[in-house]
Amino acid sequence: MQTIRYGGDYNPEQWPEEIWHEDVRLMREAGVNLVSLGIFNWGIIEPAPGEYDWTGLDRIMGLLHENGIGVDLGTPTAAPPSWLRRAHPEIRLVDFEGRVLASGSRHGVCPSHPVYNEACASIVEQLAARYGKHPAVQMWHLHNEYGWANVDCYCEVSAAAFRGWLAEKYGDVDRLNDAWGTAFWGLVYRDFDQVEAPSLAPPGVNPALRLDWKRFSNDAHIANYKMQRAIIARHSEAPATTNFMVPNCKDMDYFRWSDTVDIVSNNHYLVAERDEHEIELSMSADLTRAVAGGPWMVMEHSTSAVNWQPRNIAKTPGEMRRNSLAHVARGADGLMFFQWRASRAGAEKFHSAMLPHGGTDTDVWRDVVALGGDLERLSSVVGSDVAADVAILWDWESWWALELEWRPSVDLEFRERVEAYYTSLWKQHVTVDFAHPESDLGRYKAVVAPSSYLLTATAAKHLHGYVESGGHLLVSYFSGIVDEHDAVHPGEHASVLRETLGLWVEEFHPVHEGTRLALDAAAESRWRSGPVSGRIWSEHVRLDGAEAVAAFTDGPDAGRPAVTRHRVGAGTAWYVATALDDATGLRGLLAEVLDAAGVERPTGLPDRLEVVRRGPFRFLINHTDQEQFVPDLRGADALTGVAYDRGVPVPAGAVVVLAHAGS
Numbered sequence: 001m002q003t004i005r006y007g008g009d010y011n012p013e014q015w016p017e018e019i020w021h022e023d024v025r026l027m028r029e030a031g032v033n034l035v036s037l038g039i040f041n042w043g044i045i046e047p048a049p050g051e052y053d054w055t056g057l058d059r060i061m062g063l064l065h066e067n068g069i070g071v072d073l074g075t076p077t078a079a080p081p082s083w084l085r086r087a088h089p090e091i092r093l094v095d096f097e098g099r100v101l102a103s104g105s106r107h108g109v110c111p112s113h114p115v116y117n118e119a120c121a122s123i124v125e126q127l128a129a130r131y132g133k134h135p136a137v138q139m140w141h142l143h144n145e146y147g148w149a150n151v152d153c154y155c156e157v158s159a160a161a162f163r164g165w166l167a168e169k170y171g172d173v174d175r176l177n178d179a180w181g182t183a184f185w186g187l188v189y190r191d192f193d194q195v196e197a198p199s200l201a202p203p204g205v206n207p208a209l210r211l212d213w214k215r216f217s218n219d220a221h222i223a224n225y226k227m228q229r230a231i232i233a234r235h236s237e238a239p240a241t242t243n244f245m246v247p248n249c250k251d252m253d254y255f256r257w258s259d260t261v262d263i264v265s266n267n268h269y270l271v272a273e274r275d276e277h278e279i280e281l282s283m284s285a286d287l288t289r290a291v292a293g294g295p296w297m298v299m300e301h302s303t304s305a306v307n308w309q310p311r312n313i314a315k316t317p318g319e320m321r322r323n324s325l326a327h328v329a330r331g332a333d334g335l336m337f338f339q340w341r342a343s344r345a346g347a348e349k350f351h352s353a354m355l356p357h358g359g360t361d362t363d364v365w366r367d368v369v370a371l372g373g374d375l376e377r378l379s380s381v382v383g384s385d386v387a388a389d390v391a392i393l394w395d396w397e398s399w400w401a402l403e404l405e406w407r408p409s410v411d412l413e414f415r416e417r418v419e420a421y422y423t424s425l426w427k428q429h430v431t432v433d434f435a436h437p438e439s440d441l442g443r444y445k446a447v448v449a450p451s452s453y454l455l456t457a458t459a460a461k462h463l464h465g466y467v468e469s470g471g472h473l474l475v476s477y478f479s480g481i482v483d484e485h486d487a488v489h490p491g492e493h494a495s496v497l498r499e500t501l502g503l504w505v506e507e508f509h510p511v512h513e514g515t516r517l518a519l520d521a522a523a524e525s526r527w528r529s530g531p532v533s534g535r536i537w538s539e540h541v542r543l544d545g546a547e548a549v550a551a552f553t554d555g556p557d558a559g560r561p562a563v564t565r566h567r568v569g570a571g572t573a574w575y576v577a578t579a580l581d582d583a584t585g586l587r588g589l590l591a592e593v594l595d596a597a598g599v600e601r602p603t604g605l606p607d608r609l610e611v612v613r614r615g616p617f618r619f620l621i622n623h624t625d626q627e628q629f630v631p632d633l634r635g636a637d638a639l640t641g642v643a644y645d646r647g648v649p650v651p652a653g654a655v656v657v658l659a660h661a662g663s
C-alpha cells in the first residue's frame with residue numbers, strides 16, 4: 001500500500017442509481033480511495049437458488065473504477081438470504097439455552113452446518129469467477145465480523161463436528177479424559193460419541209470441556225474463512241482480509257487467525273459513555289498491531305455516534321480526527337468507516353456515517369473532507385513501525401479460562417487488570433506492544449503480565465529465559481496457575497513461575513467488595529502517588545529467593561509481602577499480589593520498573609497528551625480542553641507545515657504530527 005487507504009462500507013443497493021453518481025463525486029471530494037462493497041448483498045445478487053443478478057454490481061464496480069476508487073469486495077456470507085433460511089431451517093443457530101434463532105436479521109446460522117458452508121462456497125465461487133480479474137478489486141473482504149452473532153451453535157450438527165474435532169485433536173478418548181481430568185465427578189467418557197456440546201447445564205461444567213469448545217467454535221469460523229479464501233485464490237491475486245473486533249470480541253482468538261489473513265483489519269467503536277475512552281481505543285490499536293505483527297488497517301470506525309449502545313453519545317468537535325490519527329499513529333495504514341452514506345431504512349439508520357442524513361453542509365462532512373487531506377499528507381507513514389520498548393502479555397485463552405465459573409472471586413477479570421496496567425502506562429506516555437506469552441520478547445526492555453492465569457509450562461520457561469537474559473518482567477497476582485486444560489500446575493500455586501519470581505503462593509485470600517488493603521509506608525514513600533492500597537486480592541506469598549519491596553499492613557496477609565523483586569541472571573522479575581491502580585500505587589511501581597529497565601519516556605506532560613512515535617513521525621494528540629506545550633521537541637508539523645524550533649504547542653483537542661522530530 002503506497003497511500004493510506006481511506007473510505008468506508010458502501011451499500012449502493014440501498015439507493016437508486018442516480019445517487020451513485022453523487023456518491024462517487026463526493027467520494028472524490030473527500031479523497032476516498034477504497035470502499036468495501038457487497039458485504040450484505042447476497043439476497044440481491046442471488047435472488048433465488050442458482051439465479052444471479054449482477055446488473056447493479058457490474059455497474060457500480062465500473063463506476064467506481066472509472067473514478068479511480070478501489071474496491072474491497074465483500075463476500076456476503078454474513079447475511080444469508082431469506083430463501084436459504086426458509087428452504088433449510090436446519091441451518092438456523094441454536095443458542096446456549098437451546099433456542100432456535102429466527103430470521104429477520106443477519107448472521108444467526110450454524111457455522112459448522114454443511115448446507116450453509118456449501119451455499120457460501122457456491123456464492124463465493126460465482127463472485128470470484130465474475131470479479132476476480134476486475135481492475136477495481138484491490139482486496140477481498142471475506143464475510144463480516146466472524147463470531148459477531150453466531151460465535152457458537154449448539155445444534156446437533158455442531159455437536160457432531162465438535163466430536164470430530166476432539167477425535168482429531170486427541171486421537172484416543174483416554175487422552176481426552178486425561179487432559180480434561182474427567183475422573184473428577186466421574187465424568188469420564190468411554191467414546192468420543194458421549195461428549196456433548198456444553199450448552200445450558202447444572203453448574204460446575206468441566207472447564208476443560210468449555211475451553212476446547214471455545215477453541216473448536218473459533219476454528220469453525222476459521223474453516224469457513226479458509227474455504228472462501230481458497231476459492232478466491234483460484235480467481236484472483238488480490239489480498240484478502242476479514243474484519244476483526246479487537247479487543248471487544250472475547251470469543252475469537254485472533255492470534256489463531258492472524259496467519260490466515262493477508263491483511264489484518266479491525267473494527268473499533270468507542271465505548272462512548274466511558275471516561276477517557278481514548279485509552280481503550282489506543283489499546284485496541286496496539287493489540288491489533290500485535291495480531292498483525294506490524295501495520296494493519298481500520299476496517300470500520302465511526303465518524304460520530306453509533307446506534308447500538310445504551311446511550312449513543314456523539315463525538316465532540318475534533319474527536320473523530322483525534323481517533324483517526326491515533327489509529328494511524330499506532331500502526332493503521334488504512335482508515336475506513338462504517339459507513340459511507342447513512343441508511344434511510346433498516347436497523348442502522350441512526351448510526352453516523354461519512355455522509356450524514358444532513359448531507360454536505362454538516363460538521364461531520366467537513367471533518368471527513370479535512371481528514372482525507374490529512375491522510376494524504378501522512379502517506380509516508382505507510383508500512384512503518386511503531387516504537388515500543390514495553391510489552392503487555394495478552395492471551396485470549398487465558399481470558400476465556402479466567403472467567404469460567406467457580407473462580408476464587410467474581411472480581412477476577414482479565415480485562416480489568418490488563419486495562420489497569422495499560423492505562424497507567426498510557427498516562428505515563430509509554431507506548432506498548434501486546435504480545436502472546438510464547439512470542440519472542442527479546443526486543444523489549446520490560447514486559448508486563450497483568451493477567452496470565454492460564455500459562456503453559458512452555459510460556460513460563462520462555463518468560464524465565466527472557467528475564468535471565470536481562471529482561472524486566474512484572475507479573476500480577478493469580479498468574480501461572482493453570483495449564484491449557486485449566487488444570488492447576490503440579491505442586492504449589494504459581495509453581496511454573498517459582499524459579500522466575502522467587503516465590504510461591506500458599507493460599508489465596510480474595511477480599512470483600514470495596515475493601516482497601518493498605519501497603520506499608522515504605523511503598524508510599526517510594527511511589528509517592530498518594531496512599532498506596534490494593535483491592536480485590538490478597539494472598540499468602542512465600543518468598544523463595546525474592547525480596548519484599550512492599551508489604552500489606554492490613555487484611556488477611558498483614559505483614560506479608562505485597563510486592564516483590566527477584567534478580568535472575570541479568571534481569572529482574574517483579575510480582576504484585578494485589579490490585580493496584582494508577583492512583584493507588586501502580587503509577588509509582590511501574591515508574592520504578594521502567595526506570596530499572598531503562599525505558600525512556602517523556603516526562604512533565606499532562607496524562608491525556610498522547611505521544612506516539614511511528615516511522616518518520618511523532619504524533620502529539622491533545623485529549624484535554626486546554627492548549628498543552630511539549631518542551632524539548634522541534635520539527636515541522638506534517639499536517640500544517642508549521643515549523644517549531646523550541647517546543648511544540650498543541651491546541652486544545654488538536655493533533656500535531658511532527659516530521660523529522662528531534663529533541
Ligand code: GLA
Pocket residue numbers: 144145267269300306307338348351
Ligand atoms: C459492525 C458491523 C457493521 C455495522 C457496524 C455498526 O461493526 O460490521 O456492519 O453493523 O457494526 O456499528
